[in-house]
Amino acid sequence: MGRGARSLMVDTSKKAVILLSGGLDSATVLAMAQADGYDCYTLGFDYGQRHDSELRAALRVVAAQGTHEHKVIRLNLDAIGGSALTDGDIQVPEEATSDGEIPVTYVPARNTVFLSIALGYAEVIGANHLFIGANAVDYSGYPDCRPEFIQAFERLANVATKAGVEGAGIHIHAPLMTMTKGDIVTVGTALGVDYGLTITCYQADDHGGACGRCEACRLRKAGFEDAGIADPTKYS
Structure with missing residues (x-):
């Protein structure tokens, strides 16, 4: 996102931890939080995923x-496997998933796991807000991307933490939850997100x-x- 597109007023009392994978959705969430004046601390995970090029994308x-x-x-997480993203013996599917x-x-x-660690980090830096790019419209059927999960x-965060019991409470934000992928691209582009820096592929090359x-x-x-916007994705 161009620096001119960010909110000019960053409220340091509105500290937020942003889960940033390096993908399209999380880059958009970061831009949205910044535009709303949050003081953003980004957090990513090297969890044994096969598409670790996303880690470099997050840095970009x-x-x-x-x-x-x-x-x-x-x-x-590759130690327990159970997913095509963490177990090399499970092939990434290239066909659509059945409803x-x-x-x-x-x-x-x-x-x-990610939100739990982000919650601990938030307490350490004194942040009361966590942002995640979960989406229940254009998503792959993951149970932990639904409003019920968030x-x-x-509720758990506010009974399990000092910030929840003694402080201002913990707020989990999933601003993309009801947006289509086209909506997300439109909003992010308006905020100046450079999607050419991001990676979404499950099996991107090195x-x-x-x-x-x-x-x-x-x-x-x-x-x-x-969205009617040119796709800047680099394909192998």
């Missing part, structure tokens, strides 16, 4: 959008080239088409 987004130093937490079916790209408990986690075939690529491509 932070450099362009001007936040505090980006923090990366290392986890070993009501949770695809093999779902990483067991990923958003629960609401339940916020140079950040997207496969163009996985479900994440198809949703991203459709989003740019629906």
Whole structure:
């Protein structure tokens, strides 16, 4: 996002932790939070994912959008596997998932783990707001991308933390929840997000080239088409 597009007034009393993967959605969430005046601290995870080029994409987004130093937490979710994104023996599907079916790209408990660590980081830096790019419209059927999950986690956060019990409380924001991918692209473009810096592909190559075939690529491509905006994605 161009620096001129960000809110000129950053309220340091509105500290927020932004889960930033390096993908289209999280880059948009960061831009939206900045435009609303939040003082943003970005957090990413090296969790054993096969598409680790997204980690480099997150650094590019932070450099362009001007936040505090980006923090990366290392986890070993590949030690338990169970997902095409963390287990090399499970192939990333290139066909659409059937309605009501949770695809093999779902990483067991990923958003629960990520938000839990973000919650601890928020308490350390004195932030009362957490932002996540969960979406219940153009998504792949993941159970931890639904409003019910976000609401339940916020309730948990406010009974499990000092900030919730003694402080101003914890607020979990999922501003993309009811937006289509086209809506997201439109909003992010208006805020100056450079989507050419981001990676969405489940199996991007080491140079950040997207496969163009996985479900994440198809949703991203459709989003740019629906928004009527040129797709800057680099395909391998």
